Amino acid sequence: MKKISCAILGYGDRGSCYGAYANNEPEELEVVAIIDVSEHRRQKGKEDYNLQDHQLFDNLDEFLAANITCDVVINSTMDQMHYETTMKLLDKGYNVLLEKPVTGKVEELLAIRQKAEEKNCEVIVCHVLRYTPYYSTIKQVVDSGRLGKIMNIQLNEHVWHGHFVNAFVRGKWRSEKECGSGLLLAKCCHDTDLMCWLNNVTTPVFVSSFGSKSMYTEANAPEGATQYCYECPHRDTCMFNAEKFELEKDFCPQYTWADTHKPWQELTEEEKREFLKKDTYGQCVYKVDMDIVDRQCVSVEFANGSVGTLNLVGGASKAGRHIHIICEFGEIVGYVEDNKVIVRTFDQDEVWYHDEILDLSEEYDAGDVDNSVTGHYGGDYHIMKDLVRYLNGEGTSVATTVIQDSVNSHLICYAAEKARKEKVVVNLKTEY
Template identity: 30%
Template sequence: MGIEVKHPTEPVTLAIIGCGQRGDSYARYSLIEPTKCKIVAIAEPRSKTRALFASTYDVDSSLVFETWEQFHKASAETIQTIGKRLADAVVIAVHDHLHARLVIAFSAQGYDILCEKPMATSIEHCLQIEAAVKDAGIIFGMGHVLRYSPYSRAVTEVVRSGQLGQLVNAQHIEPIGHWHFSHSYVRGNWSKESESSFSLMTKSCHDIDILSHWLYPDTPVRVSSFGGLQHFRKSSKPVGAGDATRCLDCLYESQCPYSAKKGKSPLVYLDRVAQNAVGWPVSTLVDGLPDIENITDALKNGPYGKCVYESDNDVCDNQVVNLQYASGATVSFTMVAYTTLICERQTRLHFTHGEIVGDMSQFTVTDFRSGEKTIHEPPSEGGGHGGGDFGLIRAFIEAVRTRQQDLLDTDVTDVLNSHLTVFAAEHSRKTGVVVDYKEFEIAARRAWDGGMTLTGS
């Protein structure tokens, strides 16, 4: 069963596995560019979300599945009977711990794959993905959307041009945002390492990736990291909150910056719904469209209405990572919850003959030799992450259509290497040692037993 280059006028067909916020972010490109791609199949366990998604993207009822296993089985049947898959490619946007199982299963069926970040939640699973993708010879895209925004592409162009000389130092900050962190990493799906992964991986693996991208082909040699959970724990609970465990029952709620009900923070679930603002983050609380009734019920009974100081979260709310590269170049990365800048990353790149200073909206290039300063303001092209979501899906679609992996400017081994850097940083944070990256990589590969495989079903 071969894979052929598609005709330019024929849209690439996609199956979306997981119809939540990330799956929908990629799928929306098909509404903007219907001649480029078409959503032909979906798998989603939540009934209302599934029905709404199928309606939005006009998916035939015969290709609407409740689970990924059902889609996988139906695909196996069509491959066996008529030698054809149900779609050209699959977008995997399920919970992080399932990524490896699904990539392995669908690569074995010959699907090209776009997998949401992170690659996987363990080194073993990342290595298994690398092996599966290479064995299948498929196109593989990773949800490292920072690479694909107009802003990042413009920075990359300057970096790779060599006009500023050698890149010697990078300083990069990921300001998650106080309410974003409390939503996703205290109350939300990424609050516990045992159920997802550590926050440096789930939130900032694409920050480490874009830094690695700018320094390529240089490679890291030493890694250190420090951080922890500073504030979102019971010992930090305000005295005025008393024994309350939920915002709707708390007398201190109106004064709390992390209120789930109301306040000055943008994260006000009930007030947002009252103003008909039903997108993210409100949309993540319920199955289907949010309204006052179902959001109120969610706050009364679900994790998003729980006091941030009474939640069972355990991931870091601040962390620094230091990297030294083979050339001698150094990197300092900071991830922090406590800021009003919601993912508006701040970056300084220092070269031997100039510097770049940017904030994801614009960046200034200074040439030391001429003294010239040039301000770049790349236009946003829609979609999340400054256009990175659409930039990634566009590149993936074209790579699938033409069978050219290099259009994604990365491959599965490149993705694995940036993830290993993240794992090395977390190892340093937990052990208090400076990690020799090469030794860490060699040990990881030696520890992996190639005979230990994840089955696809």
């Protein structure tokens, strides 16, 4: 197997997760360039992969002009940059491993697909959950046909409040206007993807959806609360007080301190305290300029009559992705966090049903590798393993998600947003 070479565009949180594969599996992947506007992130990339200065670029155009040869460019820039940067990369003939969501606009999604076809390039979307031992086991059970066809798929995504506040209330995904993605697309295009992938004997047709921002609203702020927590009369009792939530607990430091433009590990407490006095991360969760919903449900009817539902809730006390698939002759049930899949079949002799438990705890660990590649229940590691195999011409695995496969999951998200805002049912076939 040939070693795959990659460049990483956007060496932030995600870019470094994927790049870490090169250090854990040096026979399989090497990083040949880092492209990032941030000086400290370029320097981090230089150290991580032992690069020379001529392999570092502070903008994409400079990289494109340098005509660097590599098998794939990992595009791990933020959502709103995906379209422009991916089109440029495809124009130059690069294969792209593209972070999800592809884009918030249907015309851009279709244009990327068309450009990839024209240029005969691959665009592989980072729907990392597909690659986990957990969901690929479920896919194998579905595809084995032993339970018959899917009648109903129920998915729940409960986003833990530490994650939700740091990413979606105070964080960089809080504004659809700025980042180009609403909550559903940013958080759950993974789940709409799972729904379409698991049920890919058919295609989604009708979508309805409800949801709103009802928790993190001004109306829920305690009386007299101020915009910034450091001067708020409720700071000793409010669980979201930034001093407690961001400084002491420091749940998601890679998000919270990113706009200090320094590696967060090097920040002093005083620098963090000062930052919270002027940044969104120091603001009241009920007053911050968040323009996305904090809960949403989506219903999908497929062409063969099967139906799927997705419940997305932000701010839950415990994180959890739950799945329940009901097929003609049995069911598949589980919480991904438990690493156990229950395969339930009819049992007419003794009890009403029989549960077979598939314990995936050992599979969860990607092996003796750095933690940075075991994220997403092992999906961050396994997508890279799959990418290396795929670019070596070993064909697509059951999980490989080329751009065509990502279209339906994204269309469901766009349709759900229309359905939610306009209180209508959207027909994907006539709408897009």
